[in-house]
Amino acid sequence: MSSLDSDFLLKNLNEGQKEAVSAPLSNVLVIAGAGTGKTRVLVSRISWLVQVENLKPREIMAVTFTNKAAKEMQERIAMLIGESNVRMLWASTFHSVCLRLLRSYSRQAGLQPGFGVLDTDNQTAFIKRIMSEIDYIGELKPSEVASKISKFKERRQRAADVAFSYKEEDPYLVKIYDIYERECISQNVVDFSELLLRTVELLENNESVRDLQHRRFKEILVDEFQDTNSLQFDFLKLLAGPQTHIMAVGDDDQSIYGWRGADYTNMSNFKKDFAPVKTVLLKDNYRSTQNILDMANTLIAKGSERLLPKVLEGNNGVGSKVNIIKCASEYVESDFIVNTIKLLHAKGISYDDFAVLYRTNQQSLLLEQRLSISGIPFVIYGGQKFFERAEIQDALAYMRLLLNPLDDQALRRIINVPPRRIGEKVVTQLSDIAYERGSSLFETIKMLIDYAKDENVPKELKSLAKKLSVFYDLMEKLKACRESQNLPDLVRSVIEITGLVDYYKQKDLKSNKGALDNQKHKNLEQLVSNASVFNNERFGEALENAEENLDPLLNFISNVTLSSSTELNAEGIEGEGQRQALVNLMTMHASKGLEFKVVFLAGFEKNLLPSFRSENDFREGQRRAYDEERRLAYVGITRAQERLFISYALSRTVYGRTENTGASSFLREIVAQYKEQKPDDRPYKISLPDILGSLLK
DNA sequence: AATCCCTTTATTTTT
């Protein structure tokens, strides 16, 4: 049986892929170039571990960076080892893994059960409040403070550590961090970085928890390893026991999130810290034509600091030449793109097969307009996320408060939404009392109401308590619902009993004057459907005393907070009907991991790609930012399967100012590289947009 | 509580 399985699993894999999939149990680093079948290797490897190496699915952990990737992996593995097996396997993001560990060992980790998770918006709002409370007058914006705090946490520095070591001009930063840290603990909430840091500390300080994981997880697979930060790297080091092996899969050439803390040198660190490591290189590309790959290879070859220079080799023939289009302005460029889509669509290419990729979101505006005028259906990825909408956040805040009465942040958000005459003054009074007593806002409300029952209480307090009791009674009602209702009903109760739906219906009526699109109250309804679709099927065998199994609401909220991303965005709104074919618009960042038959790279020009900000970045003597822009361009190019159009404009209006631009230095480099060759031997053709018709023949 | 008007500011954003 075993040999049959192994034949089956290795069938249709190339040598490198086979080597990775069937590698003996050990630490393995797979350097997988763009389009070389990375996911396929991961999925086959997991099946191999189960079917050939006879590991139990519960002994395997597969870590990805996005929920989408985790979901895709689960689905593909299910096809190989069956649905019931996949359920025992942990395949999820770093953050979800940490959340599950923390939920199971919340006490040991210094948290109370039911602790909440702050997403970036909530975190920023939190910090903003702290900054205004201490009358901060410095130059930092709340979001900047938030990212600095994240940076500290990534370096495993607590506020107390920073206080000693950190000597920046802004002495308030440490103070804000300190207050933030303490308030997070008293409100029983953690932010995204905290999920990681606390788990690392838990594993480090708690031998029995650590040993338990060491014995459990035999094989850990990590996707997109070039995107790990140092905290995630530490986490892996702690999670892996003496008997555990790690397979890290990544591509240093596609590292484009350095600015967010990702450190692709973790790939070489991995070789050192997890030695001995078997290294496998995948460079057979199954996605693009050779012309496209030649362009990509030429571009990336000039990058400095590559860990392992590699040349992608194609399997799809030479293909059409890459078209480089020189446009007079961004208007000409967008017309060119629209016209070309029209033309190719008329030749039978589905709208789905087109992608327009750009460096900045701003660039999508003009494209949107032109596509709309031409009646070409399109979808923009990465707009406002479903779960980030204000009305959704309001509904979620009610649920967060229900789960965690200590969450002052949630309470502040919704105590007067919809308006119930609890204005700023009342909240200030309330929070002053809460502060004196050192208790949470919600506790304080309860206390005040009880206290005000006494006849001899001053009038002022009585009226305060009366106002607050409206809110308190509401929460009590919701509490009762939580006990008697299932999840979707509860969510419905939350949006209806609180008056949120009616409130937003009114708003919609006012602002849209009867128009049907973008109705906020509909989004709230959507949240109810989301809750019913969320059928409590968590993948991966649960840990003992895992609350997530007992409390669907907690489960739902956690899940939602850790997946406030695009896939739910698109799925959430469309609903049932069959999906219309749409042209895809997105940033090059958002395109990583995707592929399209026809790709347009718009604005491949000076100041835009590489971004003007990266030009002067010489930190640590390296051109870090500049190199990353090069990799970003490489990611863009390698998205294309059959046809690639790279366009640039000679002038572009940015921030209301029309600037002369021109071809990107990356484009000049590539062209210079092929100068000596005959035009026919070059992988590209340079042309103007107006002679397009002849190009496409 | 909603509206208006002014100022500010402007890459990328997996969780």
Next chain:
DNA sequence: TAAAGGGATT
């Protein structure tokens, strides 16, 4: 340019 946030006004 244009969008978003803050502050003052109704």
